[in-house]
Amino acid sequence: MRFTTGRRQVQALERISLTVPDGQFACIVGPSGCGKSTLLMVAAGLTEPSEGDVLVDGKPASEPGADRGMVFQSYSLYPWLSVRRNIEFGLEIKQIPRTQRRQRSSELIHLMKLDGFAEAYPKALSGGMKQRAAIARALANDPQVLLMDEPFGALDAQTRQIMQELLTDLWQRYRKTVLFVTHDIEEAIFLGDVIYVMTNRPGRIRTTLRVDLPRPRTFEMVGSPQFAELRNQVVGIIHEESLKAVESELARA
Amino acid sequence: MSERVPATRSVTASPATARRRRRSFVSTYLTPKRGIPRRTIAILGVVGFVVIIAVWTVVAILTYNKDVPAEVQLVPRPDVVVVAWIDMVAHLGFLADVGWSTFRIVAGFALAALIAVPLGLLMGSFEIVRAFFQPPINAIRYMPASAFIPLLILLQGLGETEKLTVIWIGVFFQLVLMVMDIAHRVPTEMLNVAYTLGASRWTVFRKVFLPATFPEVVDALRITMGWAWTYLIVAELVAAQAGIGNFILIAQRYFRADRIIAAIITIGVLGLITDFLFATYHRWAFPYVEKVHG
Numbered sequence: 001m002r003f004t005t006g007r008r009q010v011q012a013l014e015r016i017s018l019t020v021p022d023g024q025f026a027c028i029v030g031p032s033g034c035g036k037s038t039l040l041m042v043a044a045g046l047t048e049p050s051e052g053d054v055l056v057d058g059k060p061a062s063e064p065g066a067d068r069g070m071v072f073q074s075y076s077l078y079p080w081l082s083v084r085r086n087i088e089f090g091l092e093i094k095q096i097p098r099t100q101r102r103q104r105s106s107e108l109i110h111l112m113k114l115d116g117f118a119e120a121y122p123k124a125l126s127g128g129m130k131q132r133a134a135i136a137r138a139l140a141n142d143p144q145v146l147l148m149d150e151p152f153g154a155l156d157a158q159t160r161q162i163m164q165e166l167l168t169d170l171w172q173r174y175r176k177t178v179l180f181v182t183h184d185i186e187e188a189i190f191l192g193d194v195i196y197v198m199t200n201r202p203g204r205i206r207t208t209l210r211v212d213l214p215r216p217r218t219f220e221m222v223g224s225p226q227f228a229e230l231r232n233q234v235v236g237i238i239h240e241e242s243l244k245a246v247e248s249e250l251a252r253a
Numbered sequence: 254m255s256e257r258v259p260a261t262r263s264v265t266a267s268p269a270t271a272r273r274r275r276r277s278f279v280s281t282y283l284t285p286k287r288g289i290p291r292r293t294i295a296i297l298g299v300v301g302f303v304v305i306i307a308v309w310t311v312v313a314i315l316t317y318n319k320d321v322p323a324e325v326q327l328v329p330r331p332d333v334v335v336v337a338w339i340d341m342v343a344h345l346g347f348l349a350d351v352g353w354s355t356f357r358i359v360a361g362f363a364l365a366a367l368i369a370v371p372l373g374l375l376m377g378s379f380e381i382v383r384a385f386f387q388p389p390i391n392a393i394r395y396m397p398a399s400a401f402i403p404l405l406i407l408l409q410g411l412g413e414t415e416k417l418t419v420i421w422i423g424v425f426f427q428l429v430l431m432v433m434d435i436a437h438r439v440p441t442e443m444l445n446v447a448y449t450l451g452a453s454r455w456t457v458f459r460k461v462f463l464p465a466t467f468p469e470v471v472d473a474l475r476i477t478m479g480w481a482w483t484y485l486i487v488a489e490l491v492a493a494q495a496g497i498g499n500f501i502l503i504a505q506r507y508f509r510a511d512r513i514i515a516a517i518i519t520i521g522v523l524g525l526i527t528d529f530l531f532a533t534y535h536r537w538a539f540p541y542v543e544k545v546h547g
Contacts, residue, residue, distance in 0.1 A: 077441040079543075089460075
């Protein structure tokens with residue numbers, strides 16, 4: 001997948017071009033307000049860029065579609081549908097036969113450790129379970145690209161850790177192309193093959209970092225020297241960019 | 254943590270005595286937002302009614318005028334009102350009046366809701382619709398429905414159409430704006446997720462947007478239904494052949510405060526019943542809604 005954007009009126013993004021090869025887990029980190037989420041919205045086809053375009057498999061994709069599934073941070077599930085119906089939502093739209101839908105949702109419910117909650121409404125679920133169901137719903141559709149906008153941002157630290165491990169296992173299994181936006185640097189390193197560090201607004205890509213940690217990723221790697229080195233590198237860049245953001249705010253005042 | 258007494262005392266208390274320690278009255282009942290025992294809630298609910306009836310009885314006794322019969326007292330005793338209500342139902346055809354009023358409410362309210370709900374949903378989702386309808390509706394909303402009654406009598410006469418129109422005016426302009434707000438509050442993420450799952454605009458509207466608004470729309474209907482009663486009674490007081498308002502007007506001519514009070518209480522009970530029906534429907538139709546009040 002590749003996309004390019006140009007100038008916008010409130011210039012959120014500027015001359016961004018990034019290409020995510022098939023099956024790669026790409027993370028985007030940057031100071032708050034740098035336009036990471038905008039970038040993802042553009043990729044999903046939910047925000048129209050003033051310039052530039054999005055290509056999936058070399059074909060332009062300006063409208064949102066089932067080929068790019070998205071997971072948001074909040075309001076992720078439809079409260080009036082059971083967990084199972086939520087997961088089957090995309091399949092229902094595609095008019096996949098009921099038995100096939102059932103099979104697919106049952107598989108994902110088990111995989112996402114939601115057994116016993118298939119017929120529950122989202123109100124009965126914890127924050128972590130809700131996001132697991134939301135990821136299951138996106139995966140049920142078998143999209144080419146999975147777009148994730150700080151999906152674990154609203155979860156507590158312990159739950160977030162568990163979710164990251166689950167997600168990296170899932171990636172190992174499905175090898176989807178993932179574009180993952182986060183402000184959590186360790187999360188980006190733990191999950192990603194590559195990390196795009198964005199600049200202060202108008203957001204550009206400042207640095208691209210390869211994460212050469214072996215796969216499958218495990219929790220123990222977080223303590224490794226290699227991990228620490230990457231973290232310090234990213235922290236340094238983001239700190240610099242955040243300072244710039246503060247300075248430009250002061251300059252405007 | 255917050256339920257403990259100051260630390261100085263809890264340090265000296267042994268675990269055994271701590272368990273038996275009773276909270277003071279003030280900390281049990283007068284801590285903002287802290288729940289109180291269920292039994293107390295139930296008792297207070299009953300006591301509220303008892304106090305009203307007691308005060309009423311005392312006033313009735315104090316103002317008793319022994320030169321006139323019990324039923325034409327300015328402040329009749331509660332038991333006199335009960336007798337009056339039985340008499341109204343048994344001999345004055347009061348239930349027919351109740352029937353007429355109920356019919357008008359249901360019909361007028363249904364006509365208002367039938368247009369207000371779809372229009373409100375459209376206004377909340379399409380800016381083009383809102384830009385056109387909101388300014389006039391906002392202005393008309395502040396014109397009291399009851400002020401239209403003389404005009405409506407000129408235009409429509411004294412028939413049922415006039416009554417229904419009064420209710421329609423009273424309900425429609427409020428309801429449409431409430432529904433608009435509900436529609437407007439549907440989180441964009443909910444719709445966006447559906448698009449990325451391959452839904453078309455129409456599918457998003459039908460399968461996400463509409464269901465997302467339903468529970469709150471029923472809440473809005475329940476609230477505006479209460480207002481409909483006010484407008485109806487005003488319309489019936491001004492001019493009607495039948496109905497609870499009309500019954501009250503006639504009772505006033507005969508100085509029958511007992512009948513007036515009985516009729517007013519009847520309206521209150523009807524309101525409670527409607528509310529109960531709406532609440533029951535809500536619980537049945539939307540079991541997935543997270544309760545705000547425990």
